[in-house]
Amino acid sequence: MFEENGIPREDVLKKLDALLAQDATYVSGHPIASMSTIPHELGAHVFAKTLEKNAGRLHTFRGTAEVEQEVIEMIGDLLNLKKPYGTTTSGGTESNILAMLAAREINKKIDAPEVIVPKTVHASVDKAAWLLGVKLIKTRVDKEFKAVPKAIEKVITENTIAIFATAGTTYLGQIDPIDKIGKIAEEHKIPLHVDAAFGAFVIPFLGEIGLGKYPFDFMVEGVSSISADPHKMGLAPIPAGSILFRSKKMLRAITRKIDYLRGAASTQTSILGTRPAGPILATWAIMKHLGRFGYRKIVVECMKRTMFVKNRIEQNRYMKLAINPVLNILGIESKIVPIEQVVEKMELRGWRMATSPLPPTIRVVVMPHVTEGALNAFLNDLDDVSTTIENV
Numbered sequence: 001m002f003e004e005n006g007i008p009r010e011d012v013l014k015k016l017d018a019l020l021a022q023d024a025t026y027v028s029g030h031p032i033a034s035m036s037t038i039p040h041e042l043g044a045h046v047f048a049k050t051l052e053k054n055a056g057r058l059h060t061f062r063g064t065a066e067v068e069q070e071v072i073e074m075i076g077d078l079l080n081l082k083k084p085y086g087t088t089t090s091g092g093t094e095s096n097i098l099a100m101l102a103a104r105e106i107n108k109k110i111d112a113p114e115v116i117v118p119k120t121v122h123a124s125v126d127k128a129a130w131l132l133g134v135k136l137i138k139t140r141v142d143k144e145f146k147a148v149p150k151a152i153e154k155v156i157t158e159n160t161i162a163i164f165a166t167a168g169t170t171y172l173g174q175i176d177p178i179d180k181i182g183k184i185a186e187e188h189k190i191p192l193h194v195d196a197a198f199g200a201f202v203i204p205f206l207g208e209i210g211l212g213k214y215p216f217d218f219m220v221e222g223v224s225s226i227s228a229d230p231h232k233m234g235l236a237p238i239p240a241g242s243i244l245f246r247s248k249k250m251l252r253a254i255t256r257k258i259d260y261l262r263g264a265a266s267t268q269t270s271i272l273g274t275r276p277a278g279p280i281l282a283t284w285a286i287m288k289h290l291g292r293f294g295y296r297k298i299v300v301e302c303m304k305r306t307m308f309v310k311n312r313i314e315q316n317r318y319m320k321l322a323i324n325p326v327l328n329i330l331g332i333e334s335k336i337v338p339i340e341q342v343v344e345k346m347e348l349r350g351w352r353m354a355t356s357p358l359p360p361t362i363r364v365v366v367m368p369h370v371t372e373g374a375l376n377a378f379l380n381d382l383d384d385v386s387t388t389i390e391n392v
């Protein structure tokens, strides 16, 4: 109910605190399945002092416009593109929608547009297709849940407007063979969009710490656009996403003229109108402050704890990993009973679980806030629960 008379500030805060007591808190080292984390302190500070700034009105907020451009350039540098054309977004969903919109706009002649996607793409790609009237052609994945380039090539038709692939899948953190898919895209002159919403702030550092080199970014000639989310492993406050295009033509394809606005605000590249500048400014500050060194250190820590989980799962007779972890995401399968039974028992113990359907797994995302203590408690409960279910 919306009361006629307001209530005192302290009472409002008390009521709110009581309601929010139901939320999971990241400072507790949990949750263990989220792709969000506690924003870097500097980012939180910057966001808090820039609350009124609107990145939809860049004519008014000219400094913000400059900062946004620099964020795109820094992410471009991270993803091996000297001159990126892009925009910040509210996250991976908006970025994927924009990638599909760009592909559809540059292929206006095609009446029944199709986008080819391995079936492991994030649900936001289905949402994009739904919004844009595009048909998704889903292709199979291999035993390691990676896209199969040959299967993609086989379903290319004159209606294909783009191929999508993922670098850091939502369920398992797998990286599709972007170099091979890129070749196919180049040969057939079809745009290839890489969803690196999660992977962009992890994969570049893996090579530097000896955990594998993956050609996934603009180094691969056939890649035309990439989604990269600062609000995941970039440690930025929500909502901070980005999409980068190799060509100006594709950015132009998603640019909308807003007639009544002036100057820089008269064209918009994101789906939203009014949108917070805070996360963009925070991303800039965090990237400047941490540098590659800082992010590399975070990736090292997260991967160490990922290996800790891997080793413990390998000792559990009832559970196994779906794939050897590539990033700081693990998918845990149940060897004997359906995974749902394990999940139910874990939830009774207070864990908020995330399950993935392909394959049926429990998802663990070792984000920076996920402490070894939290993982240990989780793994102890998992050992316990899986043993008791077996004995029933």
Ligand code: 0PR
Binding pocket: 033, 034, 035, 036, 090, 091, 092, 093, 094, 096, 122, 124, 166, 168, 169, 170, 195, 196, 197, 198, 229, 241
């Ligand atoms: N692409 C990939 C590969 C993703 O994993 C996600 C998000 C997106 C795109 C969409 O990004 P936005 O959510 O920023 O639009 N994947 C997470 C997931 O589905 C989203 C999430 C985050 C869910 C935190 C729960 C949660 O607690 O798991």
